Amino acid sequence: MIFLKTDEEIELLRESNLIVARTLAEMAKMIAPGVSTFDLDKRAEEFIRDNGASPNFLGYGGFPASICTSVNEQVVHGIPSAKDFLKEGDIVSIDCGAYKNGYHGDSAYTFCVGEVDPETVKLLKTTKEALYKGIEQAVEGKRLGDVGYAVQNHCETQGYGVVREMVGHGIGKDMHEAPEVPNYGKRGVGVKLKLGMVIAIEPMINLGRKELVFEKDGWTTRTIDRKPSAHFEHTVAIRKGKADILSSFEFIEQVLGDKEF
Ligand code: MG
Ligand code: MG
Secondary structure (H helix, E strand, C coil): CCCCCCHHHHHHHHHHHHHHHHHHHHHHHHCCCCCEHHHHHHHHHHHHHHCCCECCCCCHHHCCCCEEEEECCECCCCCCCCCCECCCCCEEEEEEEEEECCEEEEEEEEEECCCCCHHHHHHHHHHHHHHHHHHHHCECCCEHHHHHHHHHHHHHCCCCEECCCCCEEECCCCCCEEEEECCCCCCCCCCECCCCCEEEECCEEECCCCCEEECCCCCCEEECCCCCEEECEEEEECECCCCEECCCCHHHHHHHCCCCC
């Protein structure tokens, strides 16, 4: 069942999503060679709690941390670890969630650690562009196939692999609600978008092949060919003409300055 949200509920969702947005900016401040993903997780949890929210990833299905940290060939759901230190040339996708006043926030961004090779930077750029191509289609009267097609077409025409196994989702009182929001699809097909629907759109795009495998920890997914993967996510409310983006990359951009990632 797809829950339509009232304007009041959408404002509560915005509040949770802006906490996520500012938590991601805290991550942007810290990301550098030598920092462990455990340090990032501890800071994220502290920041979320300091803002009167709780980290909704922590304990979700047994997940042991407040953020997912997916480095290089890891696609999503990487587990922070005190043994994993970021190094020059890495990319790290940070997926973060916060729960406040009964509503969930969920957003993700992929960052560069120091200087990253141009081919990988272009993957990040294309994945972020694909997110906004999807958001352009996320308006009343369009269908989920329009969103998925926009993401898929933008990436596949440039030779990238579009992950099939992991998808976006509705979000509200639960972090994962119906409908599923795939990053692939056919125009004019699928669930019709209505006012009050709130969805997380989250392209996961691979430099090489689209297939992924699970690591032995049962959570982390990585690309089958071990080439890098990028992940950007916004939570958006469906409106007439233009989606209302409830999360934000603005705080990250303030931290990064001239650097886009
Ligand atoms: Mg997420
Ligand atoms: Mg999500």
